[in-house]
Amino acid sequence: MRAEIIAVGSELLTPDRLDTNSLFLTSELNQLGIRVVHKAVVGDSREDMRSSFRHALDRAEVIIASGGLGPTDDDITRETLADLLGRKLHLDQAILLQIQERFRRFGRAMPEINIRQAMVPEGATTLPNPRGSAPGIWIEDSGRIVILLPGVPVELRTMFEEQVKPRLVRIAPSERLHKRDLRITGLPESDVEQRVSPLYAMYPDTETTILSSPSGIQLHPRMWSADAAKAEKILDEITGRMALALGENLYSMKGESLEEVVARVLTENRATVAVAESCTGGLVAGHLTDVPGSSSYFLGGVVCYSNDLKTSLVGVPAELIASKGAVSSEVALALADGIRKRTGATLGIGITGIAGPGGGTPEKPVGLVHIGIADERGPREKAIRFPGDRERIRIYATYAALDTLRRYFPYSAHGRG
Amino acid sequence: MRAEIIAVGSELLTPDRLDTNSLFLTSELNQLGIRVVHKAVVGDSREDMRSSFRHALDRAEVIIASGGLGPTDDDITRETLADLLGRKLHLDQAILLQIQERFRRFGRAMPEINIRQAMVPEGATTLPNPRGSAPGIWIEDSGRIVILLPGVPVELRTMFEEQVKPRLVRIAPSERLHKRDLRITGLPESDVEQRVSPLYAMYPDTETTILSSPSGIQLHPRMWSADAAKAEKILDEITGRMALALGENLYSMKGESLEEVVARVLTENRATVAVAESCTGGLVAGHLTDVPGSSSYFLGGVVCYSNDLKTSLVGVPAELIASKGAVSSEVALALADGIRKRTGATLGIGITGIAGPGGGTPEKPVGLVHIGIADERGPREKAIRFPGDRERIRIYATYAALDTLRRYFPYSAHGRG
Numbered sequence: 001m002r003a004e005i006i007a008v009g010s011e012l013l014t015p016d017r018l019d020t021n022s023l024f025l026t027s028e029l030n031q032l033g034i035r036v037v038h039k040a041v042v043g044d045s046r047e048d049m050r051s052s053f054r055h056a057l058d059r060a061e062v063i064i065a066s067g068g069l070g071p072t073d074d075d076i077t078r079e080t081l082a083d084l085l086g087r088k089l090h091l092d093q094a095i096l097l098q099i100q101e102r103f104r105r106f107g108r109a110m111p112e113i114n115i116r117q118a119m120v121p122e123g124a125t126t127l128p129n130p131r132g133s134a135p136g137i138w139i140e141d142s143g144r145i146v147i148l149l150p151g152v153p154v155e156l157r158t159m160f161e162e163q164v165k166p167r168l169v170r171i172a173p174s175e176r177l178h179k180r181d182l183r184i185t186g187l188p189e190s191d192v193e194q195r196v197s198p199l200y201a202m203y204p205d206t207e208t209t210i211l212s213s214p215s216g217i218q219l220h221p222r223m224w225s226a227d228a229a230k231a232e233k234i235l236d237e238i239t240g241r242m243a244l245a246l247g248e249n250l251y252s253m254k255g256e257s258l259e260e261v262v263a264r265v266l267t268e269n270r271a272t273v274a275v276a277e278s279c280t281g282g283l284v285a286g287h288l289t290d291v292p293g294s295s296s297y298f299l300g301g302v303v304c305y306s307n308d309l310k311t312s313l314v315g316v317p318a319e320l321i322a323s324k325g326a327v328s329s330e331v332a333l334a335l336a337d338g339i340r341k342r343t344g345a346t347l348g349i350g351i352t353g354i355a356g357p358g359g360g361t362p363e364k365p366v367g368l369v370h371i372g373i374a375d376e377r378g379p380r381e382k383a384i385r386f387p388g389d390r391e392r393i394r395i396y397a398t399y400a401a402l403d404t405l406r407r408y409f410p411y412s413a414h415g416r417g
Numbered sequence: 418m419r420a421e422i423i424a425v426g427s428e429l430l431t432p433d434r435l436d437t438n439s440l441f442l443t444s445e446l447n448q449l450g451i452r453v454v455h456k457a458v459v460g461d462s463r464e465d466m467r468s469s470f471r472h473a474l475d476r477a478e479v480i481i482a483s484g485g486l487g488p489t490d491d492d493i494t495r496e497t498l499a500d501l502l503g504r505k506l507h508l509d510q511a512i513l514l515q516i517q518e519r520f521r522r523f524g525r526a527m528p529e530i531n532i533r534q535a536m537v538p539e540g541a542t543t544l545p546n547p548r549g550s551a552p553g554i555w556i557e558d559s560g561r562i563v564i565l566l567p568g569v570p571v572e573l574r575t576m577f578e579e580q581v582k583p584r585l586v587r588i589a590p591s592e593r594l595h596k597r598d599l600r601i602t603g604l605p606e607s608d609v610e611q612r613v614s615p616l617y618a619m620y621p622d623t624e625t626t627i628l629s630s631p632s633g634i635q636l637h638p639r640m641w642s643a644d645a646a647k648a649e650k651i652l653d654e655i656t657g658r659m660a661l662a663l664g665e666n667l668y669s670m671k672g673e674s675l676e677e678v679v680a681r682v683l684t685e686n687r688a689t690v691a692v693a694e695s696c697t698g699g700l701v702a703g704h705l706t707d708v709p710g711s712s713s714y715f716l717g718g719v720v721c722y723s724n725d726l727k728t729s730l731v732g733v734p735a736e737l738i739a740s741k742g743a744v745s746s747e748v749a750l751a752l753a754d755g756i757r758k759r760t761g762a763t764l765g766i767g768i769t770g771i772a773g774p775g776g777g778t779p780e781k782p783v784g785l786v787h788i789g790i791a792d793e794r795g796p797r798e799k800a801i802r803f804p805g806d807r808e809r810i811r812i813y814a815t816y817a818a819l820d821t822l823r824r825y826f827p828y829s830a831h832g833r834g
Contacts, residue, residue, distance in 0.1 A: 013453045014447075037460060038457065040455065051472065288698070302720070303706075305717040356709070
């Protein structure tokens with residue numbers, strides 16, 4: 001079963017806006033066994049919209065359009081579709097009462113223009129909108145289903161869940177999309193690709209998307225099948241082989257974030273952590289505290305951007321900074337050890353580097369970052385050179401610090417699976 | 418002049434990927450006076466792609482397609498378009514040599530399959546790709562221009578700048594898009610809308626998009642005109658009136674980020690700052706240090722997640738925390754004052770609050786955040802209740818802290834304009 005998604009709205013044709021509703025809709029449709037074969041974005045022009053709908057009706061059995069159901073003159077989705085299908089619009093009194101009631105609840109009279117929202121094409125079913133005033137529309141025509149939903153994401157999602165999904169389930173094919181979400185760090189995309197791509201030919205019924213993000217690489221193997229047990233078994237096999245090929249670089253087989261995995265290993269090992277950051281400027285602390293409940297393992301940290309604060313707040317000897325430089329293995333070690341001792345944490349993390357754009361030298365280029373980790377036996381350190389601009393260097397260094405924390409614990413403790 | 422953008426690739430029809438090339442292309446086309454009237458995403462299917470191209474040729478004078486120019490069997494954009502236009506593909510020897518040369522530079526022989534990338538439809542111009550192996554294509558047919566570019570963003574951008582733009586400039590209409598970018602903080606979207614929307618009717622030739630982001634609200638007034646001086650004058654007028662309506666809440670009239678404005682006012686006032694953060698967990702420091710050169714005004718900070726660290730690193734009296742609670746006006750004041758004194762900064766910022774999901778009470782609900790700011794005369798503080806989940810509360814609180822810093826300085830110092 002083939003679907004097409006149409007996003008309506010001239011603002012979606014500016015350089016500032018993307019239609020993100022289609023990601024939610026695609027995910028939901030895929031789970032129902034319906035493939036999205038085409039997506040379109042069209043402005044508030046009757047002619048362009050008519051053309052989009054006409055072509056969508058040629059291509060797909062299910063068409064979902066979002067947007068253009070509001071009360072103003074720009075909102076012409078309803079009229080355009082009714083006109084294209086040769087159906088008259090009539091005023092639905094029940095819907096009108098609901099809209100009036102909604103305004104009354106907010107202590108206002110319904111403006112005259114909102115009457116348009118109660119106009120329904122002949123033969124259509126209206127879909128109530130508990131979060132807003134624009135109801136949705138469900139029309140079946142010549143073997144096609146056309147669904148109109150409002151463009152506001154929270155309204156669209158609620159209406160899809162409550163109104164559209166139960167109706168589509170009844171007619172959806174038995175084939176479903178099965179998928180996995182593997183998360184990898186410490187390897188560039190091309191290395192991940194090289195390690196796992198030999199598996200693609202061995203599992204021709206699966207398809208794998210590879211995504212690159214600042215926190216690392218994601219592999220999404222997926223398979224369409226009517227036989228859930230078989231699909232899950234095949235996905236178990238391919239992801240098991242991927243795990244072997246990726247080793248320690250794989251940090252989750254179920255789509256967890258690196259922050260969540262770090263939270264888990266720290267909690268399971270009853271460890272606490274404190275950080276002393278220079279070039280990452282608070283981002284490591286910020287990411288560690290992204291996770292609810294992080295106060296149970298994260299004690300706190302120091303952002304010591306100036307050399308004085310490295311000494312006064314973390315106890316790095318001023319002579320060490322003077323002799324080795326603020327960006328050095330020695331200072332990273334002293335930061336990790338110092339913050340651990342000052343806070344009483346199980347582990348201390350120290351980061352110093354050159355985020356740029358200024359401050360680089362041939363010996364210490366922009367992108368050079370030292371990451372130290374200290375436990376009760378003392379500190380260790382590694383230096384990494386990150387590519388890219390200031391923003392990328394800072395975010396890569398942040399994730400490298402989180403990964404250093406993850407890898408501190410034995411691999412078996414990560415409880416992947 | 419009307420344009421359509423087609424993004425080719427089955428991976429763009431999954432729930433994980435959006436076509437972002439179209440934002441760049443839209444911005445560039447608009448600057449050339451060309452409006453984007455339709456965008457489409459289509460998979461690697463010959464039939465679907467053919468249908469997309471056929472309909473695009475009906476609707477627009479300029480069609481730009483990205484993706485599907487690679488060397489594999491999936492990459493069928495070239496063939497599909499040639500077939501649709503009834504043009505034969507021929508091998509372009511010069512392009513073949515360029516591709517072979519590119520492989521040679523990387524020390525490899527060109528794989529046989531890459532020959533496909535040198536196939537060019539009859540009558541087409543090839544567009545060299547300095548960043549990759551897939552050349553682009555420019556075809557004129559029955560008054561339409563079709564441009565094929567690779568999907569890799571850096572390749573697409575380079576080729577657009579170097580090859581496509583100079584060709585489009587020659588045929589582009591004299592009408593251009595003129596625009597502004599206003600940034601507002603401290604007001605919800607509906608309030609901004611209410612204050613500026615009466616202006617829309619006064620300037621019917623302009624159109625204004627309103628965007629909401631964690632850092633605040635953006636207003637993008639724009640106007641299509643062949644008369645640049647007139648358009649700029651009208652935009653000056655409407656943005657001047659918007660500035661009056663928005664007052665201090667407007668922090669930039671030229672699209673600067675809040676971080677950049679804070680950097681500017683601190684630098685201009687030769688002030689330094691240090692922060693003591695609890696619920697924002699390092700994010701305020703992280704955002705302050707986003708800006709290159711931030712070490713000239715940002716000394717550092719402390720992330721004192723635990724109460725012990727509030728006392729040991731910032732000097733907040735333990736009794737104060739015990740009697741008033743860690744989330745209180747008094748502790749926010751003590752954090753701001755303490756971090757200022759310990760670091761010698763001109764200004765100290767202290768933040769304490771409840772990011773949730775746990776830890777809320779009827780008196781101190783989730784979302785309550787106290788923000789303190791201290792100078793040599795002592796600290797002051799305000800409490801704000803933010804809506805939303807943990808992530809939103811933390812990011813809203815971070816921007817509120819940056820905004821507190823901005824508003825500390827006289828409004829006239831902001832140098833807007």
